[in-house]
Amino acid sequence: MSGVNELYPIFLKVHQLNVLIVGGGNVALEKLSFLLKSSPNAQVQLIAPIIKEEIRDLARKHTIELIEKTYDSDDIRGKDLVIATTDKEEVNLQVYQDCRVNNTLVNVADTPHYCDFYLGGIVTKGHVKIAISTNGKSPTTAKRLRQFFEEVIPDDINQLVENLNQYRKTIKGNFEKKVGQLNKLTETLIN
Numbered sequence: 001m002s003g004v005n006e007l008y009p010i011f012l013k014v015h016q017l018n019v020l021i022v023g024g025g026n027v028a029l030e031k032l033s034f035l036l037k038s039s040p041n042a043q044v045q046l047i048a049p050i051i052k053e054e055i056r057d058l059a060r061k062h063t064i065e066l067i068e069k070t071y072d073s074d075d076i077r078g079k080d081l082v083i084a085t086t087d088k089e090e091v092n093l094q095v096y097q098d099c100r101v102n103n104t105l106v107n108v109a110d111t112p113h114y115c116d117f118y119l120g121g122i123v124t125k126g127h128v129k130i131a132i133s134t135n136g137k138s139p140t141t142a143k144r145l146r147q148f149f150e151e152v153i154p155d156d157i158n159q160l161v162e163n164l165n166q167y168r169k170t171i172k173g174n175f176e177k178k179v180g181q182l183n184k185l186t187e188t189l190i191n
């Protein structure tokens with residue numbers, strides 16, 4: 001792997017996608033908690049023969065369907081995004097292969113070579129969201145950077161975004177003129 005991070009970040013509308021989590025233990029709880037922290041209305045189905053109590057608690061508060069059974073290849077049907085977290089390597093590998101065959105994006109938790117995408121550290125301030133990746137090199141650094149930015153980014157950044165959104169709607173003229181006015185108004189932010 002080269003020295004640059006070539007991952008392309010996108011911001012998914014997981015409230016209108018079907019997410020599947022396979023496994024219901026500690027790792028599933030960790031991934032699910034971060035998913036819901038960022039996207040409380042994510043549509044999630046979770047499949048595992050044994051499901052932790054803390055996951056059941058989350059399921060009661062969010063849109064999560066729990067299915068108590070072992071994984072079957074048919075389970076990925078209709079799913080957009082899959083995260084495998086079981087303690088059985090052969091099951092995680094099966095999930096990965098099923099998803100590849102089906103062109104479904106898959107993440108085998110903590111197993112970079114079986115991931116189409118990585119989960120990142122995420123900072124949210126109202127409408128502003130920042131996703132952080134270290135290219136899989138140091139998740140702990142991603143976590144620390146997340147905590148750092150949560151501290152230093154002012155909470156009123158959202159007010160600025162709201163105000164500019166209002167102003168943006170009032171500007172008349174062509175696209176170039178609009179861009180010019182918005183750039184001028186926000187110049188001081190970077191100086």
Ligand SMILES: C[C@@]1(CC(=O)O)c2cc3[nH]c(cc4nc(cc5[nH]c(cc(n2)[C@H]1CCC(=O)O)[C@@](C)(CC(=O)O)[C@@H]5CCC(=O)O)C(CC(=O)O)=C4CCC(=O)O)c(CCC(=O)O)c3CC(=O)O
Pocket residue numbers: 030031034107108109110111112115117118119120121122132133134135136137138139140142143146
């Ligand atoms: C590649 C990636 C794939 C993926 O899982 O998506 C991956 C891989 C691995 N993680 C491991 C361990 C840990 N992961 C964390 C924490 C997080 N890990 C997350 C993402 C990612 N982890 C993806 C890369 C992200 C990037 O590009 O930077 C975060 C950001 C997001 C999330 O998980 O939701 C979340 C912080 C969220 C937050 O706090 O904001 C901690 C720290 C802690 O818990 O305090 C530890 C223990 C310390 C350590 O080991 O470093 C191991 C070794 C497992 C083993 O030992 O067996 C591997 C495997 C390997 O590195 O080979």
Ligand SMILES: NC(=O)C1=CN([C@@H]2O[C@H](COP(=O)(O)OP(=O)(O)OC[C@H]3O[C@@H](n4cnc5c(N)ncnc54)[C@H](O)[C@@H]3O)[C@@H](O)[C@H]2O)C=CC1
Pocket residue numbers: 022023024025026027028047048049050051052069070071085086087088091110
């Ligand atoms: N606990 C942790 O923080 C870490 C765990 N790991 C590794 O990650 C893996 C998972 O760890 P935990 O979540 O702690 O394990 P866990 O034992 O808490 O959970 C495993 C889950 O997988 C489910 N499962 C087993 N077979 C299944 C099948 N055929 N279909 C569907 N679900 C199935 C179980 O029912 C259970 O819900 C382990 O291999 C562990 O070594 C790696 C790094 C850290």
